Amino acid sequence: MDENQDRLNRLRTKDWWSRKKEIEELAAGHEERHLAVLESWLRKGEDHLSRNIAMEVFRALGSGATAFLVSLLSDSDADIRIFAANLIGDIGDKDALTALIEALEDTDVNVRIAAIEALGKMGDARAVGVLARRLEDSPWSVMAAVDALGRIGGDEARTVLHRFLVRGEYRGMTCEALERAGDRASVEQLMQYVGRGEIGGLALRALVTIAERECVMPSPLFIAETLPVLKDLVQSPDAAVRRAALIALSWAGKADAAPCLIAALGDDGLQEHAINGLMALGRDAVPDIIGALRGRGGQRGILAKILSMTGEVHAFPEFAGDADSEVRTEAALALGTVNTPEAKALLVKLSADPVDEVKAAAVLSLQLMKGGAGNDGLSR
Amino acid sequence: MTAFPDKKTIMSAEEFSSLRDLIEREFGILLRGDRRLTLHTKVSHRLSILGLSTYKEYYDFIVADPTREELFILASHITNNETYFFRERPQLDALAEILQDIKREKQGGEQRLRILSLASSSGEEAYSLNILIHESGLFAWNWDVEIIGIDIDRTAVSKAHAATYTANSFRSLNGDMSRIQRYFTVEDGRYELKRAYAKNVEFRHANILDSGLYAGLAPVDVIFCRNVLIYMSDPATERLVSNFSSALTETGYLFIGSAESLIQKTNLFTPEYREKVIVYRKNSEAQADAGQQRT
Numbered sequence: 001m002d003e004n005q006d007r008l009n010r011l012r013t014k015d016w017w018s019r020k021k022e023i024e025e026l027a028a029g030h031e032e033r034h035l036a037v038l039e040s041w042l043r044k045g046e047d048h049l050s051r052n053i054a055m056e057v058f059r060a061l062g063s064g065a066t067a068f069l070v071s072l073l074s075d076s077d078a079d080i081r082i083f084a085a086n087l088i089g090d091i092g093d094k095d096a097l098t099a100l101i102e103a104l105e106d107t108d109v110n111v112r113i114a115a116i117e118a119l120g121k122m123g124d125a126r127a128v129g130v131l132a133r134r135l136e137d138s139p140w141s142v143m144a145a146v147d148a149l150g151r152i153g154g155d156e157a158r159t160v161l162h163r164f165l166v167r168g169e170y171r172g173m174t175c176e177a178l179e180r181a182g183d184r185a186s187v188e189q190l191m192q193y194v195g196r197g198e199i200g201g202l203a204l205r206a207l208v209t210i211a212e213r214e215c216v217m218p219s220p221l222f223i224a225e226t227l228p229v230l231k232d233l234v235q236s237p238d239a240a241v242r243r244a245a246l247i248a249l250s251w252a253g254k255a256d257a258a259p260c261l262i263a264a265l266g267d268d269g270l271q272e273h274a275i276n277g278l279m280a281l282g283r284d285a286v287p288d289i290i291g292a293l294r295g296r297g298g299q300r301g302i303l304a305k306i307l308s309m310t311g312e313v314h315a316f317p318e319f320a321g322d323a324d325s326e327v328r329t330e331a332a333l334a335l336g337t338v339n340t341p342e343a344k345a346l347l348v349k350l351s352a353d354p355v356d357e358v359k360a361a362a363v364l365s366l367q368l369m370k371g372g373a374g375n376d377g378l379s380r
Numbered sequence: 381m382t383a384f385p386d387k388k389t390i391m392s393a394e395e396f397s398s399l400r401d402l403i404e405r406e407f408g409i410l411l412r413g414d415r416r417l418t419l420h421t422k423v424s425h426r427l428s429i430l431g432l433s434t435y436k437e438y439y440d441f442i443v444a445d446p447t448r449e450e451l452f453i454l455a456s457h458i459t460n461n462e463t464y465f466f467r468e469r470p471q472l473d474a475l476a477e478i479l480q481d482i483k484r485e486k487q488g489g490e491q492r493l494r495i496l497s498l499a500s501s502s503g504e505e506a507y508s509l510n511i512l513i514h515e516s517g518l519f520a521w522n523w524d525v526e527i528i529g530i531d532i533d534r535t536a537v538s539k540a541h542a543a544t545y546t547a548n549s550f551r552s553l554n555g556d557m558s559r560i561q562r563y564f565t566v567e568d569g570r571y572e573l574k575r576a577y578a579k580n581v582e583f584r585h586a587n588i589l590d591s592g593l594y595a596g597l598a599p600v601d602v603i604f605c606r607n608v609l610i611y612m613s614d615p616a617t618e619r620l621v622s623n624f625s626s627a628l629t630e631t632g633y634l635f636i637g638s639a640e641s642l643i644q645k646t647n648l649f650t651p652e653y654r655e656k657v658i659v660y661r662k663n664s665e666a667q668a669d670a671g672q673q674r675t
Contacts, residue, residue, distance in 0.1 A: 017647040017666075121478050128631075268460070268611075275417040296548055298462060305421040323546055325535055326457075355535055357453075360429045 008037055011053050019053070027060035030164040042083055043074075055087060063093040070099045078108040085111060089118025097122065101130050112137070113144045118147025128156045135164060143173050150177025157181055157336050162189045172199040179206035184214050189220055195229035203242035204233060208244035223252045234260050246270050250277025258288035259283070278306050286312050293319055293327070301326025307335045318347040325355040332358055336365025344369060391416045395435035399454075402439065407455050407532065408589050408616020422457045426450070428621050452585070456533030459611075461501045464549045465508050468606070470656040471635055472512055475602065476634055477654065482601055483518045485631060493523040496524035496597065496627070498588045498605040500529030503540025503581070505604060507573055510581050511563055511657055528597060529583040540583040594627035601629055607637040614645075621646045625662055634660040 011022050026034065034057075041047070041054035058065045065087070072084035086104055088096045100122070103115035116134060119127040127148070134145040146164065149157040158181055164174050171193065178186045179202075187210050193203035211217055223230075230252070233245035246264045249257040250273045258281055264274035278285045289307045295299060306328040307315060313334040318333040332350045335343040347369070350362035399419060400411045411419065423438075430450075432438050442450045466472060482493065493513070497506040506529035519525050531537050546569060550560055564571040586593050588605070603624050609617050624634055625648040634649055636642065642649055642660055649660035 016644060266462075272413065272415050272418045275421055279417065301457075302418075302421045305424065329425050333425055354538075357425075357429065357535070361425065364429060364431075 003061055004033065008034065011057065011130075012049060014049070019056075021059055023053075023060050027062075028156075035065070039068075039072070042080060044079070045079070048102060051083075055083065055229070058087045059090050062091050066091060066093040066096050070096050073099055073103050078106075078111055081108070082107065082113045082114045085114035085118045089121035092122050094122060094124055097124055097126060100128065104130060104134065109138055109141065113141055116141060116144040116148050120144070120151040123152050125152055125156060128152060128154070128160065131157075131225045135160075139169075142170060146170060146173045146177050150180040153181035156339075158183060158186060162186065165193065167188060167344045175199060175202040175206040182206060182210040184210075184216050186210050187214070187216060187218060189335075191218060194226055195233075199231050200229065201236050201238060201244070204230075204248065205236045205240050205244040208247050212247070217251055218248075220251075220253070223248060224254065227252055227257070231257070231260060236266075243270060246277075247273045250274065250280065252277070253280055255281060255284040255288075258285045261285070262288055262292045262297075262299075262303070262322045265302055266318045270304075271299075275302065275306065279309065283310050283312065286310055286315070290315055290318075293322070300324040301330065303327075304330035313337050317342055317346055320350060325353075325358050328353060328355070328358045332361035332365055336361075337366045339369060386521075389663065390420050391435050394601070396416070398439045399435060402442065402640065403455065403458060404613055404616070406451060406589075407587060408612045408619065409455070409458065410564070410611060410613045410616075411458070415625055419458065426453065426457070446662065452532055452534065452587075455587075456535065459499070460607075461533065461536055463501045463504045464551050465504045465545075466552050467505065467508070468638055470510065471606075471638065471659075474654040474657045474659055475635070476512060476516060477601065478659065479513065479516050479518055491519075491522055493526070494600045495526060495527045495602045496600050496604065497529040499608045500531045500540060500583060501533070501536045501544070502549075503529055503536075503543060503583060504541070504545070505529070505606070506581050507543065507577065509604065510577055514577065525580050527581045529581065530586050530588055530593070531583070532587055534585050534586070537585045538584045543578050545571045545573075547571070588655060589616060589623075591619070591623050591626070594623050597631040598627045600627045600632060602633045602635070604635045605626060606635060607640070609636055609640045609642075611658060617645065621648055625649070625666075628662045630662065630664045632662045635663070636660065 007022075007026065011019060011026070013019050013022070038057055041050040044050045058069065067239040069084045069088050072080055075081050075084070075346065081103070083102065099370060100115045100118050104112055106112050106115065112134075116131065119131060131145045131148050131152075134141050136142075137145070137312070146161070149161055161174055161178050162185070165178075167169055167174070175190065175193070178190065182190070185209055188208040190203045190210075194200055194207060196203070206348065208216065216254075226248070230245045230248050233241055234249060236242050236245065236379075246260065247270075249260050257277060260276040261274045261281075264270040265298075267274075278289070289303050289310075290312075293303050293307070300322065303325060304319065304322075308330050316331040316334040316338070319327050320335065322328055322331065328350060332347060334346050335350075344366070347362045347366050350358055351366060353359045353362065395415075396414070397417065400415075403411060405407050427435070427438055430441060432439070432441060445451065451622060486492075495509055497509060497510070500506050506527050510525075510527050513519055513527075515524060522545055529537075529540055531540070543566075550571065553559060555620045560566065560571065563577050588608070605620070605624070609620070612620065621642065628634070638657065641658075643651055647666040648663055650663045651658045652661045
């Protein structure tokens with residue numbers, strides 16, 4: 001067996017790490033004589049391992065394989081044309097743009113779809129016009145074209161997508177494309193579809209993603225009007241929709257959003273937005289925060305901190321004996337601003353707390369009380 | 381509505397970056413995105429206690445502290461201490477099977493079982509493991525069984541030593557009082573672990589990213605490090621996994637959270653599919669290769 005064949009055969013190991021190393025070494029050497037063997041592996045329809053390895057190697061070869069793959073776009077076997085289009089898209093070499101545009105006229109619909117997807121992955125705005133014309137093709141081609149336009153982005157693609165929002169059957173897909181490519185103008189376009197049927201959640205998700213990216217916020221009137229919808233969507237089975245609804249609720253400034261915001265404190269990905277929403281509510285959130293602290297839920301330290309920041313320090317005697325040391329610490333700091341015998345007695349008790357931090361906060365507050373220099377409870 | 385200071389006045393972007401980078405550098409924990417409000421609500425009381433006015437002053441205080449105590453306090457406030465007894469039951473069932481394998485493998489050899497519970501928080505996981513080992517009855521005679529919990533939070537470690545809990549720590553047991561009463565003394569809503577089930581469990585205050593920590597612990601049979609990697613940067617995950625590999629016995633096991641994966645992230649461990657769960661097994665050959673490359 002010659003050395004080259006031996007090298008190619010080593011690629012067939014089932015160990016992912018070894019194969020990765022072999023592929024990297026082969027790609028670094030880039031010898032054209034291997035291409036024909038890899039092509040033959042692509043043709044092994046039942047041998048998935050060979051086919052997958054060939055695809056991995058072509059990807060690793062990058063633009064060095066483009067010309068060869070472009071030639072495969074004219075192959076008599078539609079499967080090979082599909083693989084070639086996929087690989088060209090993955091490699092993203094713009095020298096293949098014209099060849100991919102020509103492949104949009106392929107007689108096989110799956111080749112056309114693969115070419116559309118490849119143009120999306122390539123991300124070249126010169127393809128927007130031809131992709132817009134595909135919006136009248138078969139349904140799968142239309143969906144691929146919408147997705148591709150979202151990946152390419154830019155003014156021209158956005159304009160096409162905004163107009164295409166009227167097509168109800170593809171609206172969910174269009175919302176997803178705009179989530180990727182949208183700008184401030186897209187927020188306006190998407191607002192009208194939030195809460196409308198099944199795709200309302202997708203429209204909201206796209207709107208919130210764009211608003212966060214572009215640092216804009218929909219009008220307070222819009223958020224107020226959609227509040228019932230947002231409260232529904234915050235229960236969505238789709239985590240991304242739940243996240244979007246919670247973020248929109250954090251913008252709402254409405255007290256009845258507080259329970260949803262408090263519940264979201266336990267979600268690491270939503271915590272910042274939930275705190276932001278509760279802080280924006282200020283004293284309006286106090287009854288719900290106190291209710292949550294009276295319960296056994298989590299994130300008690302954060303709730304106590306927000307309560308303190310609202311200036312509602314007179315609520316703290318109730319929580320000076322909380323099981324959570326972070327709540328007791330916050331209580332100790334807040335009680336320092338309440339010059340009452342009850343507060344002082346609680347602080348004396350907290351100054352003997354087994355947790356050092358609680359003890360330190362209580363001692364500090366007692367000193368402040370003694371010096372008569374209480375803080376306002378807001379600076380923390 | 382009360383007007384609050386916005387996040388920019390609470391903590392500048394530069395102050396946040398300094399603290400975020402410090403946390404990642406020292407503990408491998410990533411604070412993704414702009415988390416200024418989260419950080420503020422978790423650590424602002426430290427500024428009050430220390431008499432500091434800004435987060436710039438707080439950062440300077442931490443880096444100037446030769447004891448590193450404040451650094452650990454900062455980390456303790458940003459980590460999640462959420463835990464409870466018998467969390468993720470299918471993983472514990474898998475451990476019960478693995479214990480039998482370990483017993484078989486060690487037949488005739490050293491009768492020693494050592495398990496690490498990393499990011500052990502207030503100790504619920506470590507004690508659950510000890511109860512599980514006790515219930516298996518496999519290591520009852522002449523076995524040296526040791527479970528070591530390690531956490532960055534000194535307060536959590538103290539709580540773990542105290543081994544006294546509230547009902548919240550038993551939420552996965554759905555009120556199974558018979559099991560609770562077997563191991564705990566229940567009084568006034570407090571659940572105190574009976575001393576017999578705590579005596580071979582110890583807790584240490586340390587940074588799990590510190591490779592020196594593991595030198596004194598090896599060889600370890602099983603490591604539990606659940607719901608930690610999701611908060612870690614990729615380089616920190618690599619360091620951690622390398623530490624685990626060094627600490628484990630040649631056939632050691634690693635449990636990570638069910639939402640976490642090491643597949644295609646490292647060759648130091650091989651996934652092993654057990655009913656409903658994935659357990660990672662040390663890949664000794666890869667460990668040897670890595671050792672050779674280092675030398």
